[in-house]
Amino acid sequence: MWVLVALRSGPHTVGRLLDMVRELDGRVGPGTFYGAIARLERLALIEPVTNGSGRRAYRLLGQEGAGTAAAGTGGASS
């Protein structure tokens, strides 16, 4: 999952995260992107966070576990 790769550098807002995933994997639409977000959240690999301005962002739930998962699912950016 490229989402996991992008999140290894730290938490990001969804807009920034989508831009990073597109840099890594080319054309990724918003529907595909949120499908990936929902799956990763369901797998407890990422978690949502909200900053002071109410903007939603995501981060890896556990850096070590998530990093392993990212390596294991490499190019399947759903």
Add this chain to the structure above:
Amino acid sequence: MSRLVRLYPPGWRDRYEAEFLALLEDRPRTAWDIVDTVRGAVDAHLNPQLAATGLEPSPWTHRIPGLLALAAGLMWSAHVVFIAFLVAPGQEWGSLIVYAAVVMLVSLPGDYMAAHGRQIAVVLGAIGACVILSALAPWQIQSLLIIAGYLITIGGMLTLASIRAGIGSGARWRLLVASIALPFACAIPMAIGIQPIGVGAWLILLPYGLAWVLIGLRMAIRGSPTIVDPPLNPIESEVRPA
């Protein structure tokens, strides 16, 4: 684009709709985005477990605004009933309603205040205008201005709270009509002397308290960030323009 999001299942929309729409609004739309949004909706319907509730552990601090609104609504409603049925006429003015209104106001701040500063400024400006004009106006008009200021205050607070609770525009108007406009319309016969003022005079305030109970429950269940929630990592400010 918001119409396309309605293609997604309700559970998915509860969880992701707001941030999904915010993401789409932040960047130019392409035909591919539309196609991919529809594709994502099909995927969400085929995999309903993706939108199962309870995925997001909501911090307990997110419940504070809802609990405050709920407490204020209960305090208001209980006190209205208490005054209407249990307090002797003329002894009503040691009222908790003022404190309930303060708690309602306290439930509003946080990041929300910054996001809806314009609406708040309009409400405060209208209240201030009523106060100033009521001091300058002839006495015949003063009572009308005082009533207008009162309606703007309680209606404004209810509107802002319902926006914070994520209640849509149509439902918000229905709530305002049911909890403020209709009760006051029912009070007109008493105000102009057609009907004697009795127990019902206080009960016109009851729907307003119940509306806050409704909003408080919704806010407490859904969660809402508060002023005590610390900002995320500074990297959050790093949002590139679309």
